[in-house]
Amino acid sequence: MDSSSLRERQKERRRARIYTVAIELFKRGGFQATTASDIARASNVSRGTFFNYYPYKEAVLLDYGSEVMDRLRDRAEAQLQVGTPPLTVLYEVWDLLAEENARERDLFPPLAYEVMNPNPERARTAYQALPLSKVIELVLKPMHQAGMLRADLSLQRISNLIADTYLMVALRWSAYGTERTLQEEMRMALNLLLEGAVRRDALPGGPVRP
Structure with a gap:
């Protein structure tokens, strides 16, 4: 597997993790009460990384x-x-x-x-x-x-x-x-x-x- 394919797979896994964590937080605490910072923290990524994948909540x-x-x-x-x-x-x-x-x-x-x-x-x-x-x-x-x-x-x-x-x-x-x-x-x-x-x-x- 070349490096570009590896990076793409890593990005896909990171996006999937952010998505799964975000939906769990929305269901648990409510959409309005959940912030991008909450999602980033629970996903173990920076707030900037969250916005790289999702430009708005x-x-x-x-x-x-x-x-x-x-x-x-x-x-x-x-x-x-x-x-x-x-x-x-x-x-x-x-x-x-x-x-x-x-x-x-x-x-x-x-x-x-x-x-x-x-x-x-x-x-x-x-x-x-x-x-x-x-x-x-x-x-x-x-x-x-x-x-x-x-x-x-x-x-x-x-x-x-x-x-x-x-x-x-x-x-x-x-x-x-x-x-x-x-x-x-x-x-x-x-x-x-x-x-x-x-x-x-x-x-x-x-x-x-x-």
């Missing part, structure tokens, strides 16, 4: 969100390949994401806010790291190809609207809560959205069901 959460999106995409692809109906897959992905967000309730708001960051570069980075709309597009593509979705909206537009709705409903639930679980809130929102996105003659006996 929220960037750690983007890695976390990216991992969640990868798991959802893998699950969706596997289900579609074995012939699971797209709407069933969509509801399953929706539920899994809601369960993750409810379990890590303290991590979701700062992660979601990054997508709306007033700094365009940070917002773009967050959007690319959290491609929920791409996962939804993957799931709905067979329905689009079969002509089961509205023709006046593109598949990308429909997927973006569904993803944006998830973001806003989850943010409101995380901040204020309701008498319903996040999964219940999300299913209500998805039912409403799909009844507007799917052609009425494509619905099996009325409102969309998972």
